[in-house]
Amino acid sequence: MADEPRDPRENIEEAERFEQYLDALISGERPSPDHVASGDEAEMARTAAELAAASSVAQTGPQGADPDPAFVQQLRLRMRQADQAIASLKVPPPVRSVPAGDAFTGPTYLSRVRISRRALLQGGAGAAVGLAAGALGLAALRPPPAQRPLGGDVPLVPGEGFWQTVTTLADVPPGSAVRFSTASFAGYVVNDGGQIRALSSVCTHMGCTLYFRPDWKDLRCPCHGASFDLKGQLANGRDTWKQTGGYRGDATAYPVSLPALVRPAVKVENGQIYVWTAQV
Amino acid sequence: MATNPEPPSATDAEAAPSRGRFEEIYDAQVVPIYRFIYARVGNAPDAEDLTAQVFMRAVEQLDTTRDMGQIVSWLYRVSQNAIADYWRAFYRLPVIGADQVGAGWEPVDTAATGPSDEEASAIAGGERARKQVDSLLRRLPANYRRVLELRFIQRLSVAETADQMGITRGNAKVLQYRALRKAALVGEVADG
Numbered sequence: 045m046a047d048e049p050r051d052p053r054e055n056i057e058e059a060e061r062f063e064q065y066l067d068a069l070i071s072g073e074r075p076s077p078d079h080v081a082s083g084d085e086a087e088m089a090r091t092a093a094e095l096a097a098a099s100s101v102a103q104t105g106p107q108g109a110d111p112d113p114a115f116v117q118q119l120r121l122r123m124r125q126a127d128q129a130i131a132s133l134k135v136p137p138p139v140r141s142v143p144a145g146d147a148f149t150g151p152t153y154l155s156r157v158r159i160s161r162r163a164l165l166q167g168g169a170g171a172a173v174g175l176a177a178g179a180l181g182l183a184a185l186r187p188p189p190a191q192r193p194l195g196g197d198v199p200l201v202p203g204e205g206f207w208q209t210v211t212t213l214a215d216v217p218p219g220s221a222v223r224f225s226t227a228s229f230a231g232y233v234v235n236d237g238g239q240i241r242a243l244s245s246v247c248t249h250m251g252c253t254l255y256f257r258p259d260w261k262d263l264r265c266p267c268h269g270a271s272f273d274l275k276g277q278l279a280n281g282r283d284t285w286k287q288t289g290g291y292r293g294d295a296t297a298y299p300v301s302l303p304a305l306v307r308p309a310v311k312v313e314n315g316q317i318y319v320w321t322a323q324v
Numbered sequence: 325m326a327t328n329p330e331p332p333s334a335t336d337a338e339a340a341p342s343r344g345r346f347e348e349i350y351d352a353q354v355v356p357i358y359r360f361i362y363a364r365v366g367n368a369p370d371a372e373d374l375t376a377q378v379f380m381r382a383v384e385q386l387d388t389t390r391d392m393g394q395i396v397s398w399l400y401r402v403s404q405n406a407i408a409d410y411w412r413a414f415y416r417l418p419v420i421g422a423d424q425v426g427a428g429w430e431p432v433d434t435a436a437t438g439p440s441d442e443e444a445s446a447i448a449g450g451e452r453a454r455k456q457v458d459s460l461l462r463r464l465p466a467n468y469r470r471v472l473e474l475r476f477i478q479r480l481s482v483a484e485t486a487d488q489m490g491i492t493r494g495n496a497k498v499l500q501y502r503a504l505r506k507a508a509l510v511g512e513v514a515d516g
Contacts, residue, residue, distance in 0.1 A: 056494060059501035063482060066500065070479060074369035077414045086414040087508040088501075092476075093366030095460070095507070099476045101453035109453075111358040115372050119379060120350060126383045127346060282380070300384055 058085070065089060069096050129299035133249065133268050207311065207318040214315065216240065221256040221263070221274075226321040231308055232256060232263065233317050236274035242310035242319045243276045248303045260292050263305070270298050276305035345388045350379060352392075353399055360400065364407050374406045463510045468503035475500055 058081065065079035069092055080089050100108030210224035211233055221232040223245070230253070231244045243263065245254045252267040262279055263272040271291065273279040280291035280298045291297070309320035357378060362371040381402055386395065457477070461469045467489075474485040486496035 055498050055501050059494075059497040062501050062504075063497045066475070067482070069367055070475060072367055074367060077416075080414050083415055084505065084508075086411065086416075088504040089414055090411060091508040092504055094364065095457065095472065095476050096366035097363045098453040098457045099479075102457050103477060109359045109362045111355060111362075111372065111375065112368065115375075116354055116358075119354070119376050120347065122376070123350065123379055123383050124347065126380060130383065 062088070066092060069093060126299055129296065133300065205320050205322050208321045209316050209318050210242075211317050212315055213240070213312055213317060216317065219261050220258065223256070224319070226319065228322040229308065231319070233310065233319070234274045240310060240312050240317060241274065241276075242308040243272070243274075244306035244308065246306070247272075248305060249300075254305075262292075268298075269294065270302055272305050276307055278302045278304070346383070346386070349382075349386075349388065349392075349395055353396065354379065357399055357403055361403055361407060365410060370410065374403070374410060377406050378402045460507060460511060464503060464506055467499060468506055471496065471499045471503050472507065 061079050061081065062085060065075050068075040069089075075089070075093075080086055097109060102108075208226050210226070211222045216222050216233055216235045218235045218237055221234040223232055224230065229244065230246075231242055232254075234241050234243060234256075245263070246252075247254050247265040247267065247270055249265065249268060249270055252265050254263040254265050254272065256262075257264050257271075260271070261274060263274075263276075264270070269280075270278060271280040271294075278284075278298065278301065280294055281301055282297045282299070284291055285297035311318050311320075354375065358371055358375045361374045361378075362368070365371050365374065378399060382399065386398060388395070390398075461472060464472070470489060471485060474480045474488055475482075480488065482493055482496050482500075485500075486493045489496065489499075491499070
């Protein structure tokens, strides 16, 4: 830091702003980084915080640094609830039998139909194909980097993978999703504000098949209620709740963090949407 | 969430004892962890938030079958990460985010164990805090020492401090600014 200037008019602006930080800190309120404008000031803020804490204890004794008993009690309760919510996630989902005459019986190769929510909830072959993606590993879902096509010719490597057409651009307007399944995995093609993306339909918790909710624009898990956004990220976790105070119609936050959904490689060419799929 | 109509399984029985242990850990550690955090953030609302963050993370990730020494280490490591993230916002650095920085179960290193028993009781007794404050203030020029005593130890407002020192409010703000700048240079207040 520079040598001390003698003129009290120097530093007046910074001092005025920094006082807003100090005032909050010293009165025991939550201070804000908004009033701290530089790395040097951050060092000063840290010193001030440590000084404030040490002087509380020096003045009032150990209770100066002790937590409010109401806070301790409340946190204990919150933790117990979270712990119970997490324990309930370890229960495997009940297995439902598939009614006869279901549209999903038998192996599926290519399907470009938009699936009704009710049909999705019946699970069946869709879930089995989704789980196959895990068995084959991620290699099946991405073209090998050296061979990733940049548009134009598609280099096919026998025994590896290829671009399979799954739907058309016209079928996926913004904010919508189309279910597809290839020989090796199932997922959704989504249009996230103009950006076309493919997302695995396998929930990253226990492998249940996600269903698309058009009114909420998320991919929902019927087993334990996880919701994923159109980027494939968990959308109804504790962080979201902390920021927004809730999520859609949910009663509580999803209690654990989950990995993002796997994203198969996708391309759009001449109005056709393709996903990279393993050669089976 | 899905309800489970099936009878309690072996999984449920295994989970129950570790939940009891969890609350036992909480009851033993919440106050020391809170004090550790409070000493480094200086105000109760932030100390409460960070303490909650540490224990909510523990609900998700803490392996309660480990021995208490390892568990306490883990809690202090998570606390240090949370405090570092808190200050990163002040330095305008990108916050790493609790989920991405794993506390891990590496062998215990002394930096992550928090205060020793003697240190802990000295801190609790307040003597160490008094010594730390005195030691820092003694290293400052008289007018810097005075303004910080009035603001931090006597908890006076800027206006009251200015009156006590016979200077204008504006001067008092500049004086405390320079005093803290100097104090930040000369040394640390909290234990390591």
